[in-house]
Amino acid sequence: MKPFLATTAVGLMAATLAGSALAGALSPEEQIETRQAGYTFMGWNMGKIKASLQGDYDADQVKAAANAIAAIANSGMGALYGPGTDKDVGDVKTRVKPELFENMQDVGKLAGDFKTAADNLAEAAAGGDAGAVKTAFGDLGQACKACHKKYRADD
Amino acid sequence: MKPFLATTAVGLMAATLAGSALAGALSPEEQIETRQAGYTFMGWNMGKIKASLQGDYDADQVKAAANAIAAIANSGMGALYGPGTDKDVGDVKTRVKPELFENMQDVGKLAGDFKTAADNLAEAAAGGDAGAVKTAFGDLGQACKACHKKYRADD
Numbered sequence: 001m002k003p004f005l006a007t008t009a010v011g012l013m014a015a016t017l018a019g020s021a022l023a024g025a026l027s028p029e030e031q032i033e034t035r036q037a038g039y040t041f042m043g044w045n046m047g048k049i050k051a052s053l054q055g056d057y058d059a060d061q062v063k064a065a066a067n068a069i070a071a072i073a074n075s076g077m078g079a080l081y082g083p084g085t086d087k088d089v090g091d092v093k094t095r096v097k098p099e100l101f102e103n104m105q106d107v108g109k110l111a112g113d114f115k116t117a118a119d120n121l122a123e124a125a126a127g128g129d130a131g132a133v134k135t136a137f138g139d140l141g142q143a144c145k146a147c148h149k150k151y152r153a154d155d
Numbered sequence: 156m157k158p159f160l161a162t163t164a165v166g167l168m169a170a171t172l173a174g175s176a177l178a179g180a181l182s183p184e185e186q187i188e189t190r191q192a193g194y195t196f197m198g199w200n201m202g203k204i205k206a207s208l209q210g211d212y213d214a215d216q217v218k219a220a221a222n223a224i225a226a227i228a229n230s231g232m233g234a235l236y237g238p239g240t241d242k243d244v245g246d247v248k249t250r251v252k253p254e255l256f257e258n259m260q261d262v263g264k265l266a267g268d269f270k271t272a273a274d275n276l277a278e279a280a281a282g283g284d285a286g287a288v289k290t291a292f293g294d295l296g297q298a299c300k301a302c303h304k305k306y307r308a309d310d
Contacts, residue, residue, distance in 0.1 A: 026199070034199045037192035044181070044189045045230060064230050071226035075200060075219050 028084035029092045035080035036094075042069045049125075049137055057130045066118075066125035066133075069140070073118035078111065100151040110147045117143040183239035184247045190235035191249075197224045204280075204292055212285045221273075221280035221288075224295070228273035233266065255306040265302040272298040 026034060045065035052058045086098045100107055117140040124132040181189060200220035207213045241253045255262055272295040279287040 026202075034195055037195035037199075040189055040192035041196055041227065041230075044192075044235075047181075048231075061231060064226075068226040068230040071219075071223040072196065075196075075223040076203075076216060080199075 026080070026082075028082065029089045031080040031082050031085045032089060032092050032094045035077055035085075038072050038075070038077055038080075042072050045069050046137075046141075049121075049133070053130065053134050053137060059125075059128045062133060063122075063125045063128075066122040070115075070118040070122035073115045078108075095153045097151050097153055103151075107147070107151065110143070110150075114140075114143040114147065181235070181237075183237065184244045186235040186237050186240045187244060187247050187249045190232055190240075193227050193230070193232055193235075197227050200224050201292075201296075204276075204288070208285065208289050208292065214280075214283045217288060218277075218280040218283075221277040225270075225273040225277035228270050233263075250308045252306050252308055258306075262302070262306065265298070265305075269295075269298040269302065 045068045048065045049062050052062045081096075081100070085094065086096060086101045088094055117136070121133065121136040121140050124136040200223045203220045204217050207217050236251075236255070240249065241251060241256050243249060272291070276288065276291040276295050279291040
């Protein structure tokens with residue numbers, strides 16, 4: 001039996017490794033870093049839109065920024081909240097509250113609102129009307145805050 | 156004169172601060188962190204597309220991932236290579252070679268090729284044909300490498 005068991009074990013391990021590779025699986029650290037990268041990059045683009053609304057409106061820049069936010073929002077970031085990402089991992093810190101992982105239905109609703117708001121902003125930006133962008137930008141900010149308030153540690 | 160000078164100095168400082176805020180200006184550290192966030196997030200999405208091409212093709216996931224890459228590529232990342240971002244800033248490390256900042260015309264061409272390749276990938280992904288995605292994905296990988304080879308320190 002030994003060879004069979006050994007073969008099976010190796011086979012299982014190979015299958016698991018292949019499965020991880022095929023799924024593009026990230027370690028918990030990588031998941032935390034990648035979701036933070038997404039938020040950082042969205043934050044930069046939010047800042048550009050805010051600056052445009054407060055100064056000279058740059059329609060092309062706003063459109064590009066809103067597209068980046070919407071595409072990131074719709075990229076499936078939920079996959080970056082896997083097991084083991086509910087707390088700091090070594091030097092990789094996270095501000096997420098453990099409560100997020102216990103309220104997935106609520107989080108799913110907030111995430112849906114966020115994607116809708118991001119899509120609305122991209123649509124408004126494509127239209128080029130600064131007033132519509134301002135409204136959609138405010139709505140997106142509220143959608144961000146709704147989740148931060150409940151599930152980010154320092155909000 | 157003192158009150159006038161003082162007022163002028165305060166006025167200038169206020170104008171400078173407002174100017175920075177309006178431009179959404181980031182410190183060199185923030186520029187480095189934000190551009191790295193963009194590359195990290197694109198890298199995650201490249202990984203998902205690669206996994207889909209190697210395993211069961213998930214057309215929706217590939218489309219979302221390609222959209223994220225294209226939108227990030229077209230978000231104006233050139234603004235994140237400002238003065239002072241050509242070397243490490245404190246704890247914020249960068250792998251960029253100083254040569255990048257001395258060859259802006261070449262960098263502009265490479266960046267243009269990268270955006271074109273990212274747009275082509277998004278278009279192929281929208282079409283849903285895995286073969287077309289594979290070709291466009293390979294082309295985008297080459298466009299990434301072309302810049303890394305010349306301007307990233309460890310390539």
